[in-house]
Amino acid sequence: MAKPAILTVDDDPAVSRAVARDLRKQYAEDYRIIRADSGQEALDALKELKLRGEQVAVLLADYRMPNMTGLQFLEAAMDLFPRARRVLLTAYADTDAAIQAINVVDLDHYLLKPWHPPEEKLYPVIDAMIEAWKAAPDRPVADVKVVGHRWSAPSFKVRDFLARNMVSYRWYTTDDAEGRRLLTAAGLTEADVPLVVTQEGKTLVAPGEAELAAQVGLTTTPASDFYDLVVVGGGPAGLGAAVYGASEGLRTVLLEERATGGQAGQSSRIENYLGFPDGVSGAQLTDRARRQAVKFGAELLTACKVTRLAVQGSARVLHFEDGTTIAAHSVILATGVAYRRLHAPGLEQFHGRGVYYGSASTEAPSCSDQDVYIVGGANSAGQAAMFFSRYARRVHLVIRAPSLDASMSRYLIEQIAAVPTIVVHPCTEIVGADGDEHLERLTLRTVDGTERTVDSSWLFIFIGAEPRTDWLEGVVQRDARGFVLTGPDVAAGSDHLALGRDPYHLESSVPGVFAAGDVRADSVKRVASAVGEGAMAVSLVHRYLVEAQ
Ligand SMILES: Cc1cc2nc3c(=O)[nH]c(=O)nc-3n(C[C@H](O)[C@H](O)[C@H](O)COP(=O)(O)OP(=O)(O)OC[C@H]3O[C@@H](n4cnc5c(N)ncnc54)[C@H](O)[C@@H]3O)c2cc1C
Numbered sequence: 001m002a003k004p005a006i007l008t009v010d011d012d013p014a015v016s017r018a019v020a021r022d023l024r025k026q027y028a029e030d031y032r033i034i035r036a037d038s039g040q041e042a043l044d045a046l047k048e049l050k051l052r053g054e055q056v057a058v059l060l061a062d063y064r065m066p067n068m069t070g071l072q073f074l075e076a077a078m079d080l081f082p083r084a085r086r087v088l089l090t091a092y093a094d095t096d097a098a099i100q101a102i103n104v105v106d107l108d109h110y111l112l113k114p115w116h117p118p119e120e121k122l123y124p125v126i127d128a129m130i131e132a133w134k135a136a137p138d139r140p141v142a143d144v145k146v147v148g149h150r151w152s153a154p155s156f157k158v159r160d161f162l163a164r165n166m167v168s169y170r171w172y173t174t175d176d177a178e179g180r181r182l183l184t185a186a187g188l189t190e191a192d193v194p195l196v197v198t199q200e201g202k203t204l205v206a207p208g209e210a211e212l213a214a215q216v217g218l219t220t221t222p223a224s225d226f227y228d229l230v231v232v233g234g235g236p237a238g239l240g241a242a243v244y245g246a247s248e249g250l251r252t253v254l255l256e257e258r259a260t261g262g263q264a265g266q267s268s269r270i271e272n273y274l275g276f277p278d279g280v281s282g283a284q285l286t287d288r289a290r291r292q293a294v295k296f297g298a299e300l301l302t303a304c305k306v307t308r309l310a311v312q313g314s315a316r317v318l319h320f321e322d323g324t325t326i327a328a329h330s331v332i333l334a335t336g337v338a339y340r341r342l343h344a345p346g347l348e349q350f351h352g353r354g355v356y357y358g359s360a361s362t363e364a365p366s367c368s369d370q371d372v373y374i375v376g377g378a379n380s381a382g383q384a385a386m387f388f389s390r391y392a393r394r395v396h397l398v399i400r401a402p403s404l405d406a407s408m409s410r411y412l413i414e415q416i417a418a419v420p421t422i423v424v425h426p427c428t429e430i431v432g433a434d435g436d437e438h439l440e441r442l443t444l445r446t447v448d449g450t451e452r453t454v455d456s457s458w459l460f461i462f463i464g465a466e467p468r469t470d471w472l473e474g475v476v477q478r479d480a481r482g483f484v485l486t487g488p489d490v491a492a493g494s495d496h497l498a499l500g501r502d503p504y505h506l507e508s509s510v511p512g513v514f515a516a517g518d519v520r521a522d523s524v525k526r527v528a529s530a531v532g533e534g535a536m537a538v539s540l541v542h543r544y545l546v547e548a549q
Helices: 013-027 039-051 070-080 092-104 123-135 153-164 177-186 209-215 236-247 282-295 361-367 379-388 410-417 495-499 527-548
Strands: 005-009 032-036 056-062 085-090 109-112 144-148 169-173 195-197 203-205 226-232 252-255 299-301 306-312 315-320 325-333 355-357 371-375 394-398 422-425 428-435 439-446 451-455 458-461 513-515
Touching (some): 013 056, 039 070, 039 177, 070 092, 144 177, 153 209, 282 299, 428 451, 439 458
Parallel strands (some): 005 056, 056 085, 085 109, 371 394
Antiparallel strands (some): 315 325
8 A cells, every 4th residue: 555645735836845844854754745836736646546545634724826726625625535635835924814724724724935944833733734644644545446327237236246246345325425436536426436446546437347347357358269168158157168268278268248257256145155164255256266276377358248159160260249350170069057036027127226236245234134035946046045135133944945945955944944034925925016216115025915015125046046048049059948058968960960970068059069057958956066067068079179179
């Protein structure tokens, strides 16, 4: 973190330089001395410091400056750094004005020019200012900063993207004083949010995910245009494939649309994955897998949505949303599944404003002492119920079935039963949502047709996941629900006939294109099987590459 700043501004360059020189002599070891020749220049410097999350300890301003007086400057500076101590430099004739200013701009001190010898007249004053500032400093903020509306879908999307990619950030609403200060420093208004300020102080207004990813240091573009293996999807299957592919010497790149970790990355605690007797959070598992893949030399790209697959001779070409392409000898499809939309009158309008698909862990602290509703009866919903029970007053688990027995693991059913604040609502559906700025009420209907409306601002949906494989239409064979067919399930007459062999076990209808994990038809929807299939697909890639030589 940079040293806190002491800023001095005087329109007389000679005086300005002299003050800065004396300050540097005494304070340069612990403070950065910044000098400006006008109020505007000083304000611009302060705005930059604010956006970079740095600290300002003391401001010294000359009283008589053209265009912007010292008082006007100090007043404006208070909007950016209210805790910086403020000193006015005055000539003897202006003493009265300085005394009056003590109340107007909450001045800490006025200093008469000339200030020589500084040991007697300047340093004792600055020492006192620094002491006062240290007692109540503003905190440096090295993280990315996000300013947005509390109930805004675009603001949620930005926070969710950063959280899932494990980019630490500070969140300020437009009601927070610091949020308003950041908007002022960026020269923006409430209408411009969400505002993202990078660690370097760069401002992004309502950025798209690709721009955001690139600016916060995630890799978004490939280093090469041809690879041995392209893995599409960064969940457990894709990360497993990247680790094994790269560790076995294949030039490997992984393309992820949103955030590595996939569904597993959203899990608050995976308790049945081999080797983690106390459970592991999806975020931890993802972080380890990412590091492992990178260690072996795999490239991991984020905010890269693949939109088309084409076969060009022996090359498999993948197209991105922006029209660019990447090619490889082989491809592993590991695009998993995504939650199905829940359809009920009024629900869609609150997506990102009280209605969330998946865990949305960023929202958990805001749920404290409130009633949270979760829809779904599988393990993912059960984990979410356990997770939110740490924050919410009550968690309501809404399921269509008469019990959780058929859909949830026994260990989770037992955990849920042991938490008195989790209530299971069997044979129940959400049939309506209502609210103003955000979700405020839900309508529930039980199997006998009885409806009731409950107050709640939080609904998390975990229902029937489906593959998103439309982009493979006409290229790769899929089943009626869109899952990729592999091995013996591939219909006869596929492109393999020319090779004189049947598709390998995880190979799709296109030679050299494999599928692993949840996206594969009839796969077991588990972290362990996804990782295992990712590894297994790599060994089949080797076989294919030998054959293709
Ligand atoms: C909340 C939750 C908790 C769970 N808990 C457990 C548990 O405790 N134990 C267990 O064994 N299993 C658990 N599961 C299931 C497990 O997470 C999944 O079976 C596993 O993640 C599947 O891995 P995958 O790599 O096949 O797919 P996914 O995890 O779905 O990952 C697919 C990835 O591909 C990306 N993608 C999709 N389309 C594209 C595209 N066109 N271009 C680029 N990228 C794309 C997606 O963004 C996603 O990141 C849980 C699931 C959830 C949601």
